[in-house]
Amino acid sequence: MDTHDAPQPSSRRTTVALVFGGRSEEHAISCATAASVLRAIDRDRYDVVPIGITRDGRWVQVADDPAPLEITEGRLPEVPESTSTVVLPLGTGSNMVTVTEPGQVPRALTEVDVVFPLLHGPFGEDGTIQGLLELANIRYVGCGVLASAAMMDKHVMKVLFANAGLPVGPYTVITDLQWRRDRAAAMDAVHALSFPVFVKPARAGSSVGISRVEDPAQLEAAIEEARRHDPKVVVEAGITGRELECGVLGGHGTDAPRVSEIGEIVVGGEHVFYDFEAKYLDEANVALSCPADVPDAVREEIQRIAGVAFEAAGCEGISRVDCFLTESGDVLINEINTMPGFTPFSMYPQVWAATGISYPELIDELISLALERRTGLR
Known part of the structure; x- marks a missing residue:
């Protein structure tokens, strides 16, 4: 019997490696997430090993102290440099x-x-670390290689959603080759959408590199800004309505995935959309409302869409599904985040708190789901 298929001994605590930081532009957010988990994880049940990935990709052992990893006024945290290197089998x-x-x-x-990969964005949330952990034959929290990679790419994600019969808003894709070969045709495809449009790096998160474009004259500059973060760009028609979110937890065994209460993001102040600053640096002008004040039929439809999307993408463990409720009452799926914001004040833990699962309980549940799932083909 493989050692990873054996039941965990009851006489010792489970050892959990928290892996965070990374090479993406969401490095600091990943550190802040790790700080939250370090504070909340049940130390009576788990031995915790914090492992940071520096901005240049080196794996290092980090002190088991959340304070240096927290976002404070005027400072974003990062994994400290070290002469030592952590190596997985x-x-x-x-x-x-x-x-x-x-x-x-x-x-x-x-x-x-088990590894709890608290990484956001490329080189972590996109199937790369999941593949490494599969090679190491170490169980891990969250989605596998394919689902992580596919849901990181907003273009591939939309294709899978549409194939599953889910309602997707109008969009177009500009690849690096298309932009370099025929920029005018790429621009024409965008102009066929209704303005305002949102110009996004196809494989980034935390609203990094996203622009809301109302004036077509600003479009080319917005595309170039998105291309600074990813050579592949997705442009979406702006949807007038409400942004509603639903958490999904992978089911145990053959159980269906569980869906949470619905949350809503309301952005105020000078923010025209839920950008990076609104998410992480300007809490005073952002309200996360949960449960959201929506009709029962809308709540049930969003929960249905969330469950269908989770299974259609092959997700496991954890995901947050973001939807739009249009002014006409239609629900459109926007995206799945396979490693959503995970501080106690982030939407994913908040929707589960409103559903009856506290933050420490949520951490425990995700680890439990990871431990019962084997590595390899499944």
């Missing part, structure tokens, strides 16, 4: 994590039962 015989230092014999750090 690349085989099926052991789940021992080691530490190497220049001129030193590698030393064993600990055996890891």
Whole structure:
């Protein structure tokens, strides 16, 4: 029997490696998420090993102290540099994590039962770390390789949603080749949409690089800004209405995924949409309302769409599904986040709190789901 298929011994705590930071532009948000989990995780049940990934991609051991990882006024956190490097096993015989230092014999750090990858954006949320953990034969929280990669790409995501019969708003895609080969045709495709439009990097999160364009004269500059973050760009027609969100938890065994109460984001102040600053730096002008004040039929439709999208994408464990409620009363699916914001004040934990699952309980449930799911094909 593979060691990963054996039941966890009841005489010891489960060892959880929190992996955070990373090479994406959401590095600081990932650190803040890790700080929240470090404060809330049940230390009577879990031994916690914080592992940071520096901005240049090195894996390092980080002190088990949330304070340096929190966002404070005037400072965004980041994983500190280190001369040592954390190394995962690349085989099926052991789940021992080691530490190497220049001129030193590698030393064993600990055996890891499960990894909680608290990474947002490329090089973490996009199937890359999931593939690495599959190679290491270590269980992990959240979606697998394919679902993580597909849901990170807003173009592929919309194709899968449409194929599943889910309602998707009007959009167009500008690849790097299309932009370099025939910029005029790419611009024409955007002009066929109704303005305002939202110009987005196809594979980024936390609203990084997104522009709301009302004046067509500003379109080319917005596309170039999105291309600074990703050579592939998605342009969506603006939807007038409300932004509503639903959390999904993967079911145990053959159980259907569970869906949460519905939350709503209301943005005020100078923000014209839910941008990076509104999400993380200007809480005074952002209200997260949960449960959202919507008719029962709307709530049930969003929950239905969330469950269908989760399964159509092959998601596992955790996801947040974002929808629009139009002025005419139609529900459109916007996107899935396979590693949504995960501080206690983020929408995903809040919708589950409103459903009856507290933040520490949510952490425990996600780890439980990861431990019962094998690695490899499933």
